[in-house]
Amino acid sequence: MKKILAGIFFFHSLISYAQSDHTKVVLSDITEKVKNNYIDKEAYKKVDSLFQNESKKGSFNHLSKKDFAALLTQKLRININDKHFFVKYLENYSPQKAVDEKEREKENNFHNSLENFGFENIQRLEGNIGYINFKGFASPESSEKTLAAAINFVANTNSLIIDLRENGGGDNDMLLLFCSYFFDKKTDLYTTYFRNKDKTVINSTQPKTSGQKYLHKNITILTSKKSFSAAEGLAYFLQEHKLAEVIGEKTGGAANPVDHFIIQNQYLLLVPTGEITSSISHKNWEYIGVIPDQEVKAEDALKAAHLKILKNILKTGTKTELSIPEIKNLINKLEQ
Structure with missing residues (x-):
């Protein structure tokens, strides 16, 4: 029984190690991409510090790849204060399957x-x-x-x-x-x-x-x-x-x-x-x-816009398919 438990523990340790190694490589690659491409050339330092702190806390442990990507998106957007950052897991992706640009x-x-x-x-x-x-x-x-x-x-x-x-x-x-x-x-x-x-x-x-x-x-x-x-x-x-x-x-x-x-x-x-x-x-x-x-x-934006335009029509005397009484009735309906 002890041997079985030890084997299970060893197996789970291997999985955790593989996940940890995978996470480090991904985080390193993202940091490098930010360093070389992001509009703020100093922002990668924040990214590197963010990833190190979150890794120490175990924030990325035992997550599916989809959840890992979603968490990275959230952390990058908040930490760098840029909502355009986005990470998505590409299931079944391979370079060989990637189609050409056309x-x-x-x-x-x-x-x-x-x-x-x-x-x-x-x-x-x-x-x-x-x-x-x-x-x-x-x-x-x-x-x-x-x-x-x-x-x-x-x-x-x-x-x-x-x-x-x-x-x-x-x-x-x-x-x-x-x-x-x-x-x-x-x-x-x-x-x-x-x-x-x-x-x-x-x-x-x-x-x-x-x-x-x-x-x-x-x-x-x-x-x-x-x-x-x-x-x-x-x-x-x-x-x-x-x-x-x-x-x-x-x-x-x-x-x-x-x-x-x-x-x-x-x-x-x-x-x-x-x-x-x-x-x-x-x-x-x-x-x-x-x-x-x-x-x-x-x-409420569409109604507000419609009302404002109709009131401006009355004010300026702009010709429409509606008579003045019809415009006033429509305004009353929208305001109710």
């Missing part, structure tokens, strides 16, 4: 098409108000036609609501293309400095778009705590250029772009490698989030 892009485009490239709902609200419910920024190559169709649909409205309350961000080039629909000429919005390349890129709107531009009209953007990254960028730059009013909640606060890294052929690591700087304020929304012009709970 195949990966094709696969991503297919999955994005199943969600209509983020365009959840396009409609015209009472009072001739356009409404676009947009949930994610896919690549402009794949979603340009859908974006053009969405803007063309609302082209004849007097004002527009863009709902970003469930938008978690996405492609930077799509952000620029979307912004381009609201600027009458090419405009430099921001620069991005990449430390790992020692390179600065100027990010500008496009002078021409495939759809009809939406110019010189009132635009309202709805936000929530879930609005993140590129979604925050759309709200931030249109607000900053006084092209849109933001109604809702303060956003997540993730401005800086990321690069993807594979750790030990088992984990996906996202590291913010660039820093965005606005051409107007010379700042960004990192850590802070986009501050709404009118702060309300996310679930």
Whole structure:
């Protein structure tokens, strides 16, 4: 019996040793990636200290690889104060199975098409108000036609609501293309400095778009705590250029772009490698989030925006399909 117990103990010791060795290699690799790529060149010291302290406390012991990745994400975001850090366990990943860039892009485009490239709902609200419910920024190559169709649909409205309350961000080039629909000429919005390349890129709107531009009209953007990254960028730059009013909640606060890294052929690591700087304020929304012009709970943002636009229609005498009594009745209904 003693021999059996000793064997079991030895077996579990081997497993614990293997887990410990695996953990050390992964933590070391992540620290190295942060050191070489993160926008703050000194941040890796915090990461190294974090990992050493957590290892001593046994925080990473006896975790599944999925839970290990989730805990790393949580610790990195809190310790470095950057919500773009992300670690995910890649089950059954192997370099041999990794598809080339074109195949990966094709696969991503297919999955994005199943969600209509983020365009959840396009409609015209009472009072001739356009409404676009947009949930994610896919690549402009794949979603340009859908974006053009969405803007063309609302082209004849007097004002527009863009709902970003469930938008978690996405492609930077799509952000620029979307912004381009609201600027009458090419405009430099921001620069991005990449430390790992020692390179600065100027990010500008496009002078021409495939759809009809939406110019010189009132635009309202709805936000929530879930609005993140590129979604925050759309709200931030249109607000900053006084092209849109933001109604809702303060956003997540993730401005800086990321690069993807594979750790030990088992984990996906996202590291913010660039820093965005606005051409107007010379700042960004990192850590802070986009501050709404009118702060309300996310679930109340659409009604608040609709009411404000209707009241402005009465004030300015803007012509719509509704008569003045009909507008007043609609306002009363919304306020109840």
